Amino acid sequence: MVVQLPASLIKLTAPLLEADTKKHLVFIMNPISGTRKKERVPQLAEELLDKTQFTHTFALTERPLHATELARAAAEAGAYAVIAVGGDGTVNEVASGLMHSKTALGIIPFGSGNGLARHLGIPISTVEAIRLLNQPHTTLIDGALANGRPFFCTAGLGFDAHIGRLFASAGQRGFGSYVRLSLQEYFTYSPQRYSLEVDGRTFRRKCFVVSLANAGQYGNNAYISPEADIQDGKIDLCLLKPFPAVQALPMGMRLFQGSIHESPYMEIIRAVHIRIQSPKSECMHLDGEFLPFEGVLEVKAVPACLQVITPVADKRVIMC
Numbered sequence: 001m002v003v004q005l006p007a008s009l010i011k012l013t014a015p016l017l018e019a020d021t022k023k024h025l026v027f028i029m030n031p032i033s034g035t036r037k038k039e040r041v042p043q044l045a046e047e048l049l050d051k052t053q054f055t056h057t058f059a060l061t062e063r064p065l066h067a068t069e070l071a072r073a074a075a076e077a078g079a080y081a082v083i084a085v086g087g088d089g090t091v092n093e094v095a096s097g098l099m100h101s102k103t104a105l106g107i108i109p110f111g112s113g114n115g116l117a118r119h120l121g122i123p124i125s126t127v128e129a130i131r132l133l134n135q136p137h138t139t140l141i142d143g144a145l146a147n148g149r150p151f152f153c154t155a156g157l158g159f160d161a162h163i164g165r166l167f168a169s170a171g172q173r174g175f176g177s178y179v180r181l182s183l184q185e186y187f188t189y190s191p192q193r194y195s196l197e198v199d200g201r202t203f204r205r206k207c208f209v210v211s212l213a214n215a216g217q218y219g220n221n222a223y224i225s226p227e228a229d230i231q232d233g234k235i236d237l238c239l240l241k242p243f244p245a246v247q248a249l250p251m252g253m254r255l256f257q258g259s260i261h262e263s264p265y266m267e268i269i270r271a272v273h274i275r276i277q278s279p280k281s282e283c284m285h286l287d288g289e290f291l292p293f294e295g296v297l298e299v300k301a302v303p304a305c306l307q308v309i310t311p312v313a314d315k316r317v318i319m320c
C-alpha cells in the first residue's frame with residue numbers, strides 16, 4: 001500500500017501504524033539532493049517492496065532540517081524504519097531524528113558522495129537499495145555530536161570544509177563540482193594552526209585538513225580514515241599535515257586507494273572526546289554540509305545509537 005500524505009501529516013498515521021500488523025516504512029525524499037532524478041522512486045518502491053511484510057508512506061522535505069522533524073514523528077508513531085532518499089545531508093537529518101530510537105534508518109542513496117551508504121555496503125543502485133529493505137538485517141552503529149549537532153559519517157575543519165563552503169554556493173552539485181573546486185583552491189589555501197585536546201591530552205598542530213571520521217570515507221570512495229570502525233565507540237581524529245605541491249597527486253591517489261593512513265603526513269588518533277580550537281578557521285562541515293565555525297569544536301562519540309538496514313548484520317566494516 002502506498003499512502004501519499006503531505007509531510008506535515010505523518011504524525012496522523014500513528015493510529016494506522018498501531019492497527020496494522022505489518023511493518024511500516026516511511027520514505028523521506030529530499031527533492032534537491034544529488035544530480036539524479038528521483039521521480040521514479042515511489043513507483044519502484046511500490047513494485048519492489050515485499051507487501052506481505054511492509055506498508056509504506058512517502059514524504060518530501062520542504063526545507064533544511066525538515067527531515068529530522070519528519071523522522072522523529074515517524075519514530076514516535078512506531079515506524080519500523082525511515083528511509084532517507086537523498087545524500088549524506090539528508091541521511092544526517094533523518095538519522096538525527098532516529099538516534100536512540102527503535103526505528104531503523106534505511107538509505108536510498110541519491111547524493112553526490114553517499115559516504116555512509118558506501119561505508120556500510122548499501123547499494124548505490126536505486127533498485128538494489130530498495131530490494132535491500134526487504135531483508136531483515138540491521139547494524140547498530142555509532143554516531144557523534146559536534147558542538148551538540150549529530151553526525152554519522154565525517155565532520156571536519158580545514159581544506160575539506162573550505163571546499164564544502166564553496167560547494168554550497170557553487171550552484172552546481174555533483175562529484176565533478178567537488179573535483180573542480182579542489183583543484184582550483186589547492187594552491188591558494190593556507191593551512192591553519194589548531195590547539196587540540198584529545199581524551200585529556202593537549203597538543204598543537206598545523207594542518208591542511210582536520211577530519212573527524214565515524215565512517216571511513218567522505219563519499220565517492222575517498223577514504224580519509226580507511227580503517228575507521230563505525231562500531232568501536234570512538235571517532236578517528238585525522239590530522240593531515242601540510243604537504244609539498246609535488247605530493248598533491250600521490251595524496252589524492254592515496255585518498256581513493258584507501259592508503260592515506262600510511263602517509264607520513266597523516267596522523268590518526270582514535271578518541272571519545274575531542275576539543276579543537278582554531279581562531280582563524282572560518283568554516284566546518286558536518287556530513288558534507290557546510291556550517292560557519294566560531295573558534296571551538298567539541299566532538300563526543302555517541303556509541304551504538306542508531307540501527308541501520310545494511311546488507312549483513314556483521315561487526316566488520318564493509319567497503320565497496
Ligand SMILES: Nc1ncnc2c1ncn2[C@@H]1O[C@H](COP(=O)(O)OP(=O)(O)OP(=O)(O)O)[C@@H](O)[C@H]1O
Nearest residue numbers: 033034061062063064086087088089090111112113
Ligand atoms: N526542500 C528543500 N529545499 C532546499 N533544501 C533542502 C530541502 N530539503 C532538504 N534540503 C537540504 O538539502 C541539503 C543537501 O542535501 P543532501 O546532502 O542530501 O544532498 P547533496 O548535498 O546533493 O548530497 P551529498 O551530501 O552527497 O553531496 C541538506 O542540507 C538539506 O537540509
